[in-house]
Amino acid sequence: MRTLYHHTLSAAARKVRLVLHEKHLTFDERVVDPWQRDPTLIALNPAGEVPVLVENENPIVDATTICEYLEDAYPENSLLGSMPLERAEARRLAAWFDVKFAREVNDHLVGEKLIKRVTSRAAPDSRALKAGRENLQTHMQYIAWLTERRRWLAGDQITVADLSAAAQLSLLDYIGDVPWDNEPLVKEWYVRLKSRPSFRCLLRDTVPGVPAAAVYADLDF
Amino acid sequence: MRTLYHHTLSAAARKVRLVLHEKHLTFDERVVDPWQRDPTLIALNPAGEVPVLVENENPIVDATTICEYLEDAYPENSLLGSMPLERAEARRLAAWFDVKFAREVNDHLVGEKLIKRVTSRAAPDSRALKAGRENLQTHMQYIAWLTERRRWLAGDQITVADLSAAAQLSLLDYIGDVPWDNEPLVKEWYVRLKSRPSFRCLLRDTVPGVPAAAVYADLDF
Numbered sequence: 001m002r003t004l005y006h007h008t009l010s011a012a013a014r015k016v017r018l019v020l021h022e023k024h025l026t027f028d029e030r031v032v033d034p035w036q037r038d039p040t041l042i043a044l045n046p047a048g049e050v051p052v053l054v055e056n057e058n059p060i061v062d063a064t065t066i067c068e069y070l071e072d073a074y075p076e077n078s079l080l081g082s083m084p085l086e087r088a089e090a091r092r093l094a095a096w097f098d099v100k101f102a103r104e105v106n107d108h109l110v111g112e113k114l115i116k117r118v119t120s121r122a123a124p125d126s127r128a129l130k131a132g133r134e135n136l137q138t139h140m141q142y143i144a145w146l147t148e149r150r151r152w153l154a155g156d157q158i159t160v161a162d163l164s165a166a167a168q169l170s171l172l173d174y175i176g177d178v179p180w181d182n183e184p185l186v187k188e189w190y191v192r193l194k195s196r197p198s199f200r201c202l203l204r205d206t207v208p209g210v211p212a213a214a215v216y217a218d219l220d221f
Numbered sequence: 222m223r224t225l226y227h228h229t230l231s232a233a234a235r236k237v238r239l240v241l242h243e244k245h246l247t248f249d250e251r252v253v254d255p256w257q258r259d260p261t262l263i264a265l266n267p268a269g270e271v272p273v274l275v276e277n278e279n280p281i282v283d284a285t286t287i288c289e290y291l292e293d294a295y296p297e298n299s300l301l302g303s304m305p306l307e308r309a310e311a312r313r314l315a316a317w318f319d320v321k322f323a324r325e326v327n328d329h330l331v332g333e334k335l336i337k338r339v340t341s342r343a344a345p346d347s348r349a350l351k352a353g354r355e356n357l358q359t360h361m362q363y364i365a366w367l368t369e370r371r372r373w374l375a376g377d378q379i380t381v382a383d384l385s386a387a388a389q390l391s392l393l394d395y396i397g398d399v400p401w402d403n404e405p406l407v408k409e410w411y412v413r414l415k416s417r418p419s420f421r422c423l424l425r426d427t428v429p430g431v432p433a434a435a436v437y438a439d440l441d442f
Contacts, residue, residue, distance in 0.1 A: 046363070047321055058306055064285070065312040072305040084293040085279055091286040100268055142267070 002027040005041060005052040007034055008205040009115055011106060012063035012098065013051035015167035019067050019160065021198035023077045027053075035119045064098065067160055079160045090154040093146075093161035101139055101168050108132025110171045114207060136172070140183045147185040158193075166193045170202050176213025180221065195219055223248040226262060226273040228255055229426040230336055232327060233284035233319065234272035236388035240288050240381065242419035244298045248274075256340045285319065288381055300381045311375040314367075314382035322360055322389050329353025331392045335428060357393070361404045368406040379414075387414045391423050397434025401442065416440055 004020065004027050006013035020027050032041045034050050044052045044059040053060045053069070060069050071080055080087045109132035112124035143165065146153050154161040169190065172178050180187040193199060203217040215221040225241065225248050227234035241248050253259045255271050265273045265280040274281045274290070281290050292301050301308045330353035333345035364386065367374050375382040390411065393399050401408040414420060424438040436442040 047317065060306075060309045061313045062316045065309050065316060068289070068312055069305055069309040072308055084290055085281075087293055088281045088286050088290040091289055092282045095283045095286060096268065 001056060003030055003054045004028070005030045005032050005044060005050055005054070007031060007050045008207060009110070009118065009171065010034065010050050011102060011110075011167045011171055012049075014170060014202055015098070015160070015163050016051045016053065016063050016066050017201055018163040018167060018198050019070060019079060021201060022079060022158070022163065022196075023070060023074055025070065025074060035115075064094070067094075079158065079163065081155065081157060081159060086155060090159035090161045093153050094159075094164040097161070097164035097168050101165070104135040105132050105139055106168050106171060109136070109177050110175065113175050113177075114171065114210060117210060118207065133177075136177070137179070137182075140179065140186055143186045143189070144183045147189045152189075162189075162193060166190065166199070167202075170199075174205075174207070174212050174216050175210075176215060180215070191219070191221075222277060224251055224275045225249070226251045226253050226265065226271055226275070228252060228271050229428065230331070230339065230392065231255065231271050232323060232331075232388045232392055233270075235391060235423055236319070236381070236384050237272045237274065237284050237287050238422055239384040239388060239419050240291060240300060242422060243300060243379070243384065243417075244291055244295055246291065246295060285315070288315075300379065300384065302376065302378060302380060307376060311380035311382045314374050315380075315385040318382070318385035318389050322386070325356040326353050326360055327389050327392060330357070330398050331396065334396050334398075335392065335431060338431060339428065354398075357398070358400070358403075361400065361407055364407045364410070365404045368410045373410075383410075383414060387411065387420070388423075391420075395426075395428065395433050395437050396431075397436060401436070412440070412442075 002025065004013070004016060006017065006029065008031065032038045032050060034041065034048060037048055041050070041052065042048050044054065045061045047061065049062075051063055051066060053066045060066050067079070071078060080090050108128040112128045112132070116122050116124060143153070150156070152158045152162050153165060169178060180190070194203070206212065223246065225234070225237060227238065227250065229235075229252065253262045253271060255262065255269060258269055262271070262273065263269050265275065266282045268282065270283075272284055272287060274287045281287050288300070292299060301311050329349040333349045333353070337343050337345060364374070371377070373379045373383050374386060390399060401411070415424070427433065
């Protein structure tokens with residue numbers, strides 16, 4: 001019995017959904033609103049944040065912790081690799097996207113255009129949007145640099161690094177903010193990810209009042 | 222051959238120093254300034270952040286990634302535990318202090334009183350100090366709640382959870398900002414940590430121009 005408490009606008013929760021599907025672990029879903037201090041969520045996680053995975057009544061909290069737990073408990077279809085240095089590179093890049101990309105790009109663009117709209121209906125701050133767009137260019141160049149040298153971001157195999165990056169980018173893609181045509185190698189890598197069965201759950205996500213950009217669910221964008 | 226690039230004001234780097242000492246792994250130290258965009262640091266870590274551990278010429282980046290790498294490569298003296306759920310609890314609490322406590326307490330108090338002083342000589346923002354002090358009370362209560370129920374924060378054994386918490390608190394303690402007398406159980410837990418040989422390296426740290434509070438290096442405060 002496995003239930004994931006998540007929200008469609010949480011990149012951290014999107015990553016865990018991708019990880020669960022990549023590891024072929026079935027789960028029920030409960031969408032909860034982390035901006036409403038939902039008592040069910042607070043009881044599971046005193047930090048009041050999604051995602052929370054409940055497995056046999058044990059709550060497992062924090063996206064990175066959930067991914068590490070799933071690797072510990074279900075080592076098949078590893079998303080970290082086997083050698084310590086290889087695992088370190090996958091974890092380094094996962095943290096890069098979970099923390100640095102989130103703070104420099106998604107907090108500005110997704111935060112202003114989607115989350116602010118859903119939580120307060122306030123208008124986006126144009127300086128934040130400008131900063132987010134500029135930072136996104138630098139990050140796209142870094143992803144391009146990696147995809148020039150490696151099949152997947154951390155090496156020969158798909159890892160949590162790809163899924164962390166895809167989780168962030170998928171939200172930007174929902175609002176049509178990814179300049180795919182500037183970076184063909186990044187686009188080719190993302191097409192490969194987007195075509196995987198694990199990605200289908202994200203492509204069905206909708207945000208009330210904000211229709212997805214035309215490219216979002218299109219596998220041939 | 223193992224070198225840690227770190228800075229005395231980085232809680233993340235303090236945690237890694239504690240982990241290396243707890244695992245009895247010897248290392249050289251290089252103090253680098255993450256606020257100066259040091260070219261040596263950027264070459265090792267494109268994010269330009271400390272800590273970076275270099276082992277046999279391989280840079281390992283990001284504090285959590287370094288701790289996980291050390292567990293993978295040197296499983297003796299584990300700081301995570303052995304069972305998946307036990308490891309998840311240690312990781313959950315480590316993330317709590319690394320991210321939530323850092324953002325709600327240390328970014329305000331240590332950020333305003335120490336880091337701002339070292340980087341810009343600007344005066345602290347009194348609203349940030351007030352917010353930090355209020356948030357610290359809530360966090361002290363949470364640590365008290367844990368120490369009432371468990372010998373160490375995540376269970377019977379010392380883990381990365383204790384070391385993450387101690388790394389943050391040690392910086393607050395340097396400026397004399399921890400209300401130890403309000404929470405005797407938290408103080409008793411911190412005395413146990415502070416008395417461990419791994420902690421000695423932190424107690425010798427000094428910040429130029431800012432003398433440590435009287436309690437900082439005192440084991441009987």
